[in-house]
Amino acid sequence: MFGRRKRLWEAPPLQSRYDAVIIGGGLHGLATAYFLASRHGMTNVAVIEKRYVGFGGSGRNTAIVRANQRTQENLPLYREALDLWPVLTRELDFNLMFHNCGNLNLAHSEAALKAMRIQVASAQYHGIDIHLVDAVECKKLVPLLDISDRPRYPVAGGMFHPPGGIVRHDAVVWGLARGASKLGVHIHQGTEVTGIEVREGRIASVETDKGRIHTPRVLNAAGGYSADLSSRFMDLPLPISVLTIQAMVTQPLKPLLDHVVSSGAYHVYANQTLKGEIATGAHMDPWPNYTTGTSAHYIKHQAEAVTELMPCLKGLKFMRTWAGLADMTPDMAPIMDGNDPVEGYYMNCGWGYFGFKSSTVAGKYMAEFMATGECPSILGPFTPRRFEHHRLMGETAALMEYSANN
Numbered sequence: 001m002f003g004r005r006k007r008l009w010e011a012p013p014l015q016s017r018y019d020a021v022i023i024g025g026g027l028h029g030l031a032t033a034y035f036l037a038s039r040h041g042m043t044n045v046a047v048i049e050k051r052y053v054g055f056g057g058s059g060r061n062t063a064i065v066r067a068n069q070r071t072q073e074n075l076p077l078y079r080e081a082l083d084l085w086p087v088l089t090r091e092l093d094f095n096l097m098f099h100n101c102g103n104l105n106l107a108h109s110e111a112a113l114k115a116m117r118i119q120v121a122s123a124q125y126h127g128i129d130i131h132l133v134d135a136v137e138c139k140k141l142v143p144l145l146d147i148s149d150r151p152r153y154p155v156a157g158g159m160f161h162p163p164g165g166i167v168r169h170d171a172v173v174w175g176l177a178r179g180a181s182k183l184g185v186h187i188h189q190g191t192e193v194t195g196i197e198v199r200e201g202r203i204a205s206v207e208t209d210k211g212r213i214h215t216p217r218v219l220n221a222a223g224g225y226s227a228d229l230s231s232r233f234m235d236l237p238l239p240i241s242v243l244t245i246q247a248m249v250t251q252p253l254k255p256l257l258d259h260v261v262s263s264g265a266y267h268v269y270a271n272q273t274l275k276g277e278i279a280t281g282a283h284m285d286p287w288p289n290y291t292t293g294t295s296a297h298y299i300k301h302q303a304e305a306v307t308e309l310m311p312c313l314k315g316l317k318f319m320r321t322w323a324g325l326a327d328m329t330p331d332m333a334p335i336m337d338g339n340d341p342v343e344g345y346y347m348n349c350g351w352g353y354f355g356f357k358s359s360t361v362a363g364k365y366m367a368e369f370m371a372t373g374e375c376p377s378i379l380g381p382f383t384p385r386r387f388e389h390h391r392l393m394g395e396t397a398a399l400m401e402y403s404a405n406n
């Protein structure tokens with residue numbers, strides 16, 4: 001007979017004291033908790049999640065992973081993130097469904113190709129497998145593409161990044177939650193952080209709707225809610241705008257799209273999921289808001305963009321559409337910092353629409369930061385002080401002008 005299936009993670013009672021409290025049961029919070037326990041033996045850790053793990057962007061993203069960022073600060077981080085998927089699949093003993101089908105980013109003008117050349121050269125310098133391709137090679141990679149001069153923005157070429165692809169986002173959430181819980185981390189779903197107490201310049205406790213927790217360390221990994229939390233509970237406003245980002249999937253089809261394909265000019269990316277659906281997204285409503293509603297305007301945009309590039313997909317039905325919050329910084333690079341200006345207060349946020357691919361590596365280094373109190377050098381550039389000093393990173397160019405590649 002079938003026994004009752006065991007829960008993936010435990011639901012222990014809330015303690016009044018933890019060595020670290022992580023706000024947010026998204027991937028950044030869960031990864032940090034997992035690495036605190038697995039690499040630093042710090043297991044008296046609580047992840048506090050107001051809804052359920054994966055409620056935020058972590059359970060709503062389109063699961064695209066890649067390492068073709070633009071700047072020297074970001075490239076090494078994303079490269080390591082890509083290398084971590086197979087490692088974690090083994091370590092967590094959980095199938096994360098890493099499918100490295102490769103990413104093709106299209107360029108639609110000579111200017112866009114020139115900009116891509118810089119991005120390709122920077123990525124190659126950091127040992128990332130990526131190269132430029134012409135329109136004919138694009139067509140070979142994605143036979144559905146229309147490379148004639150019929151589309152409004154004809155395809156001029158692109159950059160192909162073979163090791164990128166997709167990973168099953170829910171599996172990563174569940175695998176990390178199970179892995180952390182097995183090592184002793186407490187995951188408290190349905191529990192909301194309602195305040196943070198600072199005494200003499202240090203973190204003293206965290207207030208939740210289920211009671212107070214004494215702790216010397218708090219990580220703000222609250223995704224779209226991180227800036228609100230930072231200004232309300234810590235009086236530390238962050239330069240983050242919260243925008244809604246939508247995505248959708250079509251009815252399932254037999255395999256016909258082998259790579260993730262994206263175009264900044266059309267504001268679209270598309271890939272075929274392992275279930276056969278065409279998953280597509282990229283467009284963001286350009287005004288700040290905290291809603292996760294979808295819109296007919298966006299469905300229309302997406303249908304037009306996908307079928308302009310791949311006309312044979314005309315007539316397909318969208319089966320499901322959803323939205324999540326993107327916590328955007330002015331330079332489209334994240335904020336990772338700690339002990340400044342309050343000892344024991346750490347931040348891992350501002351991940352916008354690129355925080356899935358980076359979640360595990362960010363968690364790994366944030367865990368090191370929290371366990372040792374020393375900022376790992378790879379995280380140094382991500383301090384929010386860069387905004388005060390007007391030293392913004394050049395990731396906006398990589399992400400917006402021509403590569404709508406989440």
Ligand SMILES: Cc1cc2nc3c(=O)[nH]c(=O)nc-3n(C[C@H](O)[C@H](O)[C@H](O)COP(=O)(O)OP(=O)(O)OC[C@H]3O[C@@H](n4cnc5c(N)ncnc54)[C@H](O)[C@@H]3O)c2cc1C
Nearest residue numbers: 024026027028050056057058062064193223324355356357
């Ligand atoms: C439609 C869409 C498509 C995307 N596609 C991609 C993609 O293809 N590739 C990619 O790399 N990225 C993508 N992203 C971005 C990515 O999903 C996010 O950057 C990432 O999930 C952020 O993870 P997180 O852990 O920081 O935040 P979240 O997953 O949002 O988790 C934060 C959690 O904090 C909780 N919380 C908030 N306030 C409190 C509180 N007071 N107390 C307790 N808990 C609280 C929330 O409930 C939430 O669960 C996409 C996002 C969306 C919305």
